[in-house]
Amino acid sequence: MSSTPVFRTIVRAGLLLALAIAVVGGVVGWLVVGSTGLVGALLGAVVAAVLVTMTAASILFANRFQDTPGYVTTFFAIVLGGWVLKFVIFIVLVLTLSGQPWLDRTVFLLCIIAGVLVSLILDVVIVSRARIGNVSDVELPGQTTGRDEGNSIS
Amino acid sequence: MDATTVLAEISGNIATVGYGLAAIGPAIGVAIVVGKTIESIARQPELAGRLTVLMYIGIAFTEALAFIGIATGFIFV
Numbered sequence: 001m002s003s004t005p006v007f008r009t010i011v012r013a014g015l016l017l018a019l020a021i022a023v024v025g026g027v028v029g030w031l032v033v034g035s036t037g038l039v040g041a042l043l044g045a046v047v048a049a050v051l052v053t054m055t056a057a058s059i060l061f062a063n064r065f066q067d068t069p070g071y072v073t074t075f076f077a078i079v080l081g082g083w084v085l086k087f088v089i090f091i092v093l094v095l096t097l098s099g100q101p102w103l104d105r106t107v108f109l110l111c112i113i114a115g116v117l118v119s120l121i122l123d124v125v126i127v128s129r130a131r132i133g134n135v136s137d138v139e140l141p142g143q144t145t146g147r148d149e150g151n152s153i154s
Numbered sequence: 155m156d157a158t159t160v161l162a163e164i165s166g167n168i169a170t171v172g173y174g175l176a177a178i179g180p181a182i183g184v185a186i187v188v189g190k191t192i193e194s195i196a197r198q199p200e201l202a203g204r205l206t207v208l209m210y211i212g213i214a215f216t217e218a219l220a221f222i223g224i225a226t227g228f229i230f231v
Contacts, residue, residue: 002204006207113222116222117218
């Protein structure tokens with residue numbers, strides 16, 4: 001699929017973003033709140049990493065079934081199923097973790113919101129820089145490989 | 155007990171109503187994004203790669219509203 005390099009870059013950028021949030025949020029949380037703020041920021045960064053990368057990762061995984069007959073059904077089942085799963089994970093984690101005494105709830109949630117917002121900016125930048133051919137997924141008779149060739153991100 | 159209390163009595167945390175409210179808009183939004191992507195891929199299957207990238211951006215922006223809505227409910231509790 002011609003979109004595979006774009007989604008790989010999005011997943012990579014999301015993981016780097018979570019790392020940056022862990023560092024910045026951890027330092028700020030430690031200075032402002034103390035050790036509970038540090039734990040909140042680190043857990044918030046982990047949750048942000050899951051939330052930010054899960055959709056792109058699910059599309060990457062779903063694209064592996066491109067050559068199967070029920071590709072479109074499988075694709076949307078995986079992507080939208082992953083989307084629902086993401087929200088269930090998010091709500092369960094927030095419900096269980098936000099009441100814990102060893103974690104600062106505000107820092108935890110602010111780290112998640114910061115991760116989601118900054119990831120939007122990253123996504124737009126990555127997609128606007130991506131080079132995807134207009135008709136790159138066409139397969140000519142007798143041609144079986146070469147779909148991912150010629151697509152790159154500048 | 156006056157009429158207002160009888161008609162609109164709520165006990166517990168009002169933020170729980172916020173989860174539902176925060177989910178309505180993004181649910182409709184993502185449904186439109188995905189539905190239109192399916193339509194587009196059905197019309198032009200060779201554009202599937204481009205369309206899924208655009209669909210991803212649409213989903214990302216729409217679901218951000220849900221995350222912020224649900225998370226702020228917990229922050230301001």
